[in-house]
Amino acid sequence: MSALDDLLNHIFDGKTPPLRAEFDGWLRDSRRFRAFATTYRDKIRAKLKNARDEGGRLDVRAELETAALLLREERFALEYEKYAASKQRGPDFTVTFKTHTPFNVEVRRMRPLELEGDEADARLAKLMAVLCDKVGQMPPSIVNLLWLVAERDLSEEDVTNAANTLRQLAERKVELFFTQRGFESAAAFLRAYQHLSGVVICQADVIAVWLNPLARHKTPPDIVTAIRRLKQA
Secondary structure, three states, X not given: OOHHHHHHHHHOOOOOOHHHHHHHHHHHHOHHHHHHHHHOHHHHHHHHHHOOOHHHXXXXXXXXXXXXXXXXOOOEEEEEOHHXXXXXXXXXEEEEEOOOEEEEEEEEEEOHHHHOOOOHHHHHHHHHHHHXXXXXXXXXXXXXXXXXXXXXXXXXXXXXXXXXXXXXXXXXXXXXXXHOOOOOOHHHHHHHHOOOOEEEEEOOOOEEEEEOOOOOOOOOHHHHHHHHOHHHO
């Protein structure tokens, strides 16, 4: 049995779920992803084992697919759940660009039900809820990107509308809206919102990047360009 087979059997506990064949392809296509999977084999195994349903397994798949994509860029080095070691809630990945510029990536799979239909108000509300949920786990003093894996059409304009609506609500001090979503106040939301540097929209054939004009730490243009080109690699 090869080392690759050993790795697959360990991660998937000897089972052959649908993800295994796709994961096998990622391993064979990329020596860098193979090294990542070897380093984090126990973490990946635990995540798959603890996924309670098909939705949970698809969430793990979205994280692993994102890792495989990021590792297409040779200038990116990847750490998985770095903040968990210090018992902090934090983004899924910490990426280092060209050995000296770190940034975080938090992955969120947008489920089909969250994006289905043509009602703009419903899509807007769901995106606003996602942004509210995720900005709270973005650490200060570093570039933070929210990486949305979209299983249906999602545009940069959709994200812009959701972000602008949240900003307007906060600036108008609509306190109840934010306290109902776990923030102490509208001002507390705005402080957390400034930790979000941008949103990556990852769809089947294209990647778009929305940049937060209020971000305390701006995403360097070289990193934005590298991310936008990942689907072309």
